[in-house]
Amino acid sequence: xxxxxxxxxxxxxxxxxxxxxxxxxxxxxxxxxxxxxxxxxxxxxxxxxxxxxxxxxxxxxxxxxxxxxxxxxxxxxxxxxxxxxxxxxxxxxxxxxxxxxxxxxxxxxxxxxxxxxxxxxxxxxxxxxxxxxxxxxxxxxxxxxxxxxxxxxxxxxxxxxxxxxxxxxxxxxxxxxxxxxxxxxxxxxxxxxxxxxxxxxxxxxxxxxxxxxxxxxxxxxxxxxxxxxxxxxxxxxxxxxxxxxxxxxxxxxxxxxxxxxxxxxxxxxxxxxxxxxxxxxxxxxxxxxxxxxxxxxxxxxxxxxxxxxxxxxxxxxxxxxxxxxxxxxxxxxxxxxxxxxxxxxxxxxxxxxxxxxxxxxxxxxxxxxxxxxxxxxxxxxxxxxxxxxxxxxxxxxxxxxxxxxxxxxxxxxxxxxxxxxxxxxxxxxxxxxxxxxxxxxxxxxxxxxxxxxxxxxxxxxxxxxxxxxxxxxxxxxxxxxxxxxxxxxxx
Ligand code: GLU
Numbered sequence: 001x002x003x004x005x006x007x008x009x010x011x012x013x014x015x016x017x018x019x020x021x022x023x024x025x026x027x028x029x030x031x032x033x034x035x036x037x038x039x040x041x042x043x044x045x046x047x048x049x050x051x052x053x054x055x056x057x058x059x060x061x062x063x064x065x066x067x068x069x070x071x072x073x074x075x076x077x078x079x080x081x082x083x084x085x086x087x088x089x090x091x092x093x094x095x096x097x098x099x100x101x102x103x104x105x106x107x108x109x110x111x112x113x114x115x116x117x118x119x120x121x122x123x124x125x126x127x128x129x130x131x132x133x134x135x136x137x138x139x140x141x142x143x144x145x146x147x148x149x150x151x152x153x154x155x156x157x158x159x160x161x162x163x164x165x166x167x168x169x170x171x172x173x174x175x176x177x178x179x180x181x182x183x184x185x186x187x188x189x190x191x192x193x194x195x196x197x198x199x200x201x202x203x204x205x206x207x208x209x210x211x212x213x214x215x216x217x218x219x220x221x222x223x224x225x226x227x228x229x230x231x232x233x234x235x236x237x238x239x240x241x242x243x244x245x246x247x248x249x250x251x252x253x254x255x256x257x258x259x260x261x262x263x264x265x266x267x268x269x270x271x272x273x274x275x276x277x278x279x280x281x282x283x284x285x286x287x288x289x290x291x292x293x294x295x296x297x298x299x300x301x302x303x304x305x306x307x308x309x310x311x312x313x314x315x316x317x318x319x320x321x322x323x324x325x326x327x328x329x330x331x332x333x334x335x336x337x338x339x340x341x342x343x344x345x346x347x348x349x350x351x352x353x354x355x356x357x358x359x360x361x362x363x364x365x366x367x368x369x370x371x372x373x374x375x376x377x378x379x380x381x382x383x384x385x386x387x388x389x390x391x392x393x394x395x396x397x398x399x400x401x402x403x404x405x406x407x408x409x410x411x412x413x414x415x416x417x418x419x420x421x422x423x424x425x426x427x428x429x430x431x432x433x434x435x436x437x438x439x440x441x442x443x444x445x446x447x448x449x450x451x452x453x454x455x456x457x458x459x460x461x462x463x464x465x466x467x468x469x470x471x472x473x474x475x476x477x478x479x480x481x482x483x484x485x486x487x488x489x490x491x
Contacts, residue, residue: 002034004208006067007197009041010052013258014059016311017212017242017250020276024239025210026065027277027299034207038067039200040081043190048083059259063269064292077204082196089191092199092229093152093184101228102184105132105153106143127180128153152185154194154224162220167208167237167301174220182221194218198225201234210237210301237301240280243308250311262316266339266373268327271320280309289322317371324371329364336363339373347377351384358474365470379465383474388461390490395457400449409491411451412458414444415468416484419477426477433469458487 004025008018029036038060042048060066070080079085096102105128112128119126133155135143143150160176184195191199201209216238226233242250255261262272270291277295278288282303290298324332340348351359362380370376382388395408402408418440427433441451456468459480465471472480 001205002029002032002207003037003205004029004034004210005037005039005201005204005206007039007041007200007211008056009044009047009193010056011047011049012052013260014052014056015250015257016259016262016276017257019059019063019259019272020242020279021210021212021239022060022065023273023276023295024237024281024299024301024304025208027296028208028210028301029068030296031299035068036065037069037077037204037206038080039204041193041196042081042083043193043196045083045188045190055260059263062263063259063273065273082191082200085196085200086190088203089185089196089199090189093191093195096154096184096228097152099228101155102152103133103155103181104135104140104143105151105181105183106135106148107131108149125178130181133181149187151183151187153181153183154221154228156181156221156224162223164219164223164233164236166216166219167235168240168304169213169216169238169306172216172219176224179220179224184225194221194225198222198229202226202229202231206234208235208237208301210239213238213241237304240305241308242279242311245310245312247308247310249308264343264374266343266376267316267320268323268335271316271323274323275316275319279311280305289319321371324367327367329360329367332367333360333363336373336376343374344377354384361474365466365474369466382460382462382465390487391457391461391463392487392490394461394463395454395487395491397449397453400453401447402450402453405491407446407450408454409488411446411454412484412488412491414441414446414451415455415458416481416488419472419481419484422477424477427473430469430473433473437469454487455484458484 006018006022006025008014014022026036028034038056040053057070069077082089093102097104107128111131115129116126132153156176156179158176162174162176162179164172166172182194183192185191200206219236219238223233244250250257259272263269273292273295274288274290277290277299281299282305283290283298284303337348340351362383363376366376366380370379392405395405395412396402402411418437427436437452438448441448444451452468456465456471459468459471459475460466466474475483
């Protein structure tokens, strides 16, 4: 069975590029009805941040990429926190020592620092010099007896070629002379990432390791570890880095790279996943919009690019607008209400008082105009204010052929007449209203803009807002008439 995993070291919020790693792992597993697992790599205790695990679980739930097993649903590979698996790693370290595939290293921190400095000065790659590689068993015994701090290092074989296949990057070859004798067990007796990841990936029967390209240089060490244990390595796929529009690697810890920040701005999960799936993956069709189900069906690691993918917020906005436009208003409104309850309760409480019918009318018009939910408030606030300040000077607009207030006034009078002629019968739809207005405007000497611009200003008191007819539809006749009359009185 195909089993993939996401194995973060939780030190912060979930990054947007990690969400892509999660997604690719999820898609590969689900496509073959396999399993997607989550494992917390928390062996670097100094960097571990506890709340980040909760945040991660919450986000995975929100975006619908839940792992198949997690503490609530433990399977045979429990526990999933590496810090709770220390005994397991100890056993495997001992096995490597016994097989002479690893060795004790008693070098002090100072010695290693000095070595690094010397190598840096000579412009040679910084690497352990193998000082403890050939200690006699007596020397080792003695040092252990004297309780000298030690690490355990991988005994990288000499003059060997390490080769592995990568589904994205194809064949990778590295000579062992270029591989460091990697520390496997640290002085605090915690394993390093390399040992723990290899042991767990093996024990958890992971078939595909999908992680980002930064880990490619570590993979030869992992392959050597698999060999040392006599295990078959899984399939590797190193996915490209995400770059900003400046082609530089996305920064690590600015709020803008956290998935949470995108949810806070009101991006829809389906848009986010769809866009992220395409960062580095070429579906080989002109089609760009895919639901999660379609992604599961179509995604192929073989179609993932080798080079970095550009994360372009404008493109994400384009995807989000698409999903906003095509979503059913009722369902989307529910999502929007949940969004407000979480991120702007005050505004939610304020608009709730106006009733669902009114709110949904506004929402229906706005969903085609905003790029994401956080743009809603500033564009609709005026529809929730009882009294708005009159902006008479906005009525004049030479571009709309309204050079003075006289023309604006005329325009408003025509609008008012059209609305009054309805005799309190609200319009059925904006389209019906459009037909009525066009018919009526034709009978006058005036242009559409000369009537609709001042009407829009009178209804919104804003320089920019949704169209006049949409506003009339939202506000209903009575309120629209009141507002226009108020302006007319004050010109
Ligand atoms: N703990 C590593 C990380 O957070 C996992 C790398 C891997 O997937 O093997 O990046």
